[in-house]
Amino acid sequence: MLFGYDTGVISGVLVVLGDDLGGREVTSSEKEAITALCAAGALVGAIIAGVTSDKYGRRPAIWFSSILFTIGAIVQATSYSIAQMCAGRFLIGLGIGSASMIVPLYIAEIAPARFRGRMISVDMIFLGTGSVLAYAFDAAFYKVNHGWRYMIGIGAIPSIVLGILLFWCPESPRQLMFHGRREQCESVIRRIYGNASELQVQEKMLSIEQGVNAAKSLNEEISITKSMRLLFWVPANLRAGIAACGLMFFQQFCGFNTLMYYSSTLFDIVGFSNPIAVGSVVAVVNWIFTVLSIFIIDRVGRRKLLLCTMWAMPICLVVAAVAFIWVPIDHRTLELTSDHIGWPAYLVLVAMILFVAFYVAGLGCVPWQANEFLPMEVRAMGTMMINVFNWGPNIIVSATFLTMMKQITPSGTFGFYAVLCFLGWIFVFFCFPECSQMTLEEVRNVFEHGFGVKHANEWRREYKRGEKARGPQKRQSKV
Structure with a gap:
């Protein structure tokens, strides 16, 4: 929710900043800097979390992010200069990057295989909820004098609550096993699988232990250098990384975050x-389709969901690009030359709503689950790389959008993102296998067969025919 709130709230803040930061109007380049520094902080935060989470565990990294969320919100809300606002956005970004790297990884490691997709979708629902709340508070304080300070400052409250609630969250059982804390790992497994029999608990423990031992056998002590070498030099790991990072790359370069x-x-x-009220419509659509995705992602499958939604995204962007041809805009200043709101403006709004709906249903959610492709010995480092491919393009998009609108016109900007969306669909078709229903240990085998698209499809056919044994889940469906 903090992720969604702190990335979404800036949309309204940029409209109402006025001359509160330095006694003059904030320029377009300064707005891009304020926005891009959050993404830059997120990139750094993701890297820090990636290189420390294996050593210190998943929970401490989430605690670290909650502290950064709180400090960043306070620094921004009390800003009286561009420099202070930029520093606050960078601190918030550090928290966002740390959380965005660790939370999906944490969920993937504690969730039963058949619920993993839905549980990560719940994470995305709260991301959408944060965006809706951001627009709601933006609208509430839109007319209030210096209301943007309240918009930002409110973000400190849930970050404090997060830090408190973490006391009731267990550490990842795979992390506990990795560090030799077998009894604590077993205790967590019993909490996760409340209806499991003793035999099922022991079989699950054995499965996790085998996976962890296999990782340790490759690298007794997983250093950063060795983990990176395993990720890039082992062909199966490299293919898994390309599939995961590539999808995240296209998620960012599809242009969605220009709307956020x-x-x-x-x-x-x-x-x-x-404009804040109109932007709220986009945030609500984002939330609605995020909720819908939780009911279909594990039933339909990640790959099919992407293929069935991504084809429509470039069409929506092309429609918006064409509509902008008739919007009377001075391309040097991005100001309207007419006070009349014509049909092109409404067509842009409809195209953006449909674009968001298709994006959220597939590409908005699935990339955050792609760390399931990565074996234990490179999972943390690979997840960090996924976040690099998330926040790196995010920096570029946020730092160039207004400039692109001026330099190559709004139509050219949206046309550019439409082409990238189409290339993303092609990438999914050839390089993204379906790994839903597989355990994390079974996913490892997929990328031993190229990008594993055909191999994963064959596995699913055998699974549906009952030819794939599922261990304790085969014996008792409640687990």
Whole structure:
């Protein structure tokens, strides 16, 4: 929720900052800097979490992010200069990057295989909830004098609650086993599988222990250098990394985050009198389709969901690009040359709503589950690389969007992102296998067969025919 709130709230803040930071209007380049520094902080935070989470565990990294969320919100809310605001956004970014790297990894390691997709979707639901709350508070304080300070400052409250609630969250059982804390690992397994028999608990423990021992046998002490070497030099690991990082790359370069950061600015450009309220519609659509994805992702499968939704995204962007041809905009200043809101503005709004719906249903959720492709010995480092491919392109998108709108026109900007969306669909078709229903240990075998698309499909056919044994889950469906 903090991830969604702190990335979404800036959309409204940029519209109402006025001259509160230094006694003059904030320029477009300064808005891009404020926005991009959050993504830059997230990139650094993801790297820090990636290189420390194996040594110190998953929970401490989440605690670290909650502290950064709190400090960053306070620094921003009390800002009276561009420099202080940028520093606050960078601190918030550190928290976002740490959380975005660790939380999906943590969920993947504690979730039963058949619930893993849905549980990570719950994480995405709260990300969408954070965005909706951000727009709600943006709208609530839109007319309030210096209201942007309240918009940002409110973000400190849930971060404090997060730090408190973590006392009731267990450490990852695979991390506990990895560090030789077998009794604690067994205790966590019994909490996760409340209805499991003693035999099923022991079989699950044995499965985790075998996976951990296999990782340790490759590297007695997984250093950063060795983990990176295993990730890039072992062909199966490299293919798994390409599939995971590539999908995250296309998630960012599809243009969605231009709406998260600049939707209020965008709808202000096309002429809507209350751009924050209009932007809220996009946030609500984001939330609704995130909720819908939780009911279909494990039933339909990650790959099929992507193939069935990503084809429509470039079409929506092309429609928006065409509509912008008739929007009367001075491309040098991005200001309207007419006060009339015509049909092109409404067409842009509809295209953006449909784009968000298709994005959230597939590409918005699935990449965060792709760390399931990565074997134990490179999972933390691979997840860090996924976040590098998340926040690296995010920095580029957030730092260039307004400039691109001026330099190559709004139509050219949206056309550019449409082409990247189409290339993403092609990437999924050839390089992204279906690994739902597999245990993390079974996923390892997929990338031993190229990118594993055909191998994974054959595995699913055998599983449906009952030819694949599922250990304790085969004997008792409640586990």
